[in-house]
């Protein structure tokens with residue numbers, strides 16, 4: 001089998017637990033992400049999602065294991081990997097436009113000034129920021145606008161991998177909805193691979209090709225990889241009509257509400273613990289007479 005674009009191999013993270021012992025957040029976690037995939041990760045607070053993201057970004061080193069992108073080991077941060085955090089991380093002394101230009105200049109040092117500026121404006125326009133607003137400083141923008149700038153800045157740099165750590169966590173539901181749509185639009189036109197942490201099940205179903213489900217820690221595991229068998233383009237109002245929507249949603253709710261806790265702390269021996277692939281497709285296998293209300297669910301081990 002050929003290696004995926006991003007390959008997480010036997011990742012283990014231990015921290016001192018503050019009482020003279022060791023906390024094992026996860027052990028021998030392995031999974032892959034294909035080029036162009038949009039993958040969300042769901043799990044309860046403290047299971048280790050941000051730790052995984054920081055390792056993928058090259059901002060932290062695991063206790064053991066490796067991450068490879070395009071076959072090369074991730075060691076330290078790189079412009080090939082863009083990160084968007086919940087707290088925006090814009091440069092407060094620069095205007096909106098200059099915040100984006102700053103990143104583009106670093107990425108494409110040979111581009112002439114006007115090309116850099118046009119490119120930055122183009123990406124800001126894709127998230128609905130045009131006109132005078134691009135000259136405002138971050139402190140003069142609303143939370144939703146600031147997050148749009150962060151997303152425009154990240155996409156404008158064409159990173160091979162985009163890491164989003166709960167980018168909409170601090171936004172109200174309406175703004176969140178609009179920016180999710182913008183994110184889908186901006187991602188749809190690229191080959192970009194996205195790995196995103198969210199706590200919002202509906203957001204994950206709307207955006208993702210695949211959702212990774214983590215059990216509670218310690219010894220958390222990426223237990224399942226749930227394929228979102230709903231065609232694109234998707235939109236918030238129509239997606240709920242799809243026959244797979246509620247079956248997938250119920251599966252995720254059940255995992256997070258019950259199974260993630262039942263499996264908590266379970267230490268599984270193994271060198272290479274991979275998630276089980278779950279495909280839920282009502283259309284492919286409709287409910288039968290013997291089994292009228294239990295949706296068919298196929299779990300495939302890869």
Ligand SMILES: Nc1ncnc2c1ncn2[C@@H]1O[C@H](COP(=O)(O)OP(=O)(O)OP(=O)(O)O)[C@@H](O)[C@H]1O
Nearest residue numbers: 015016025043044045046047048049050051052217
């Ligand atoms: N530098 C550190 N030193 C010690 N323990 C740490 C450190 N960083 C994280 N942890 C612990 O590792 C575990 C995983 O933390 P992490 O932030 O990755 O969780 P998370 O799933 O992202 O949580 P949330 O959803 O609340 O952001 C937690 O128990 C946390 O307390």
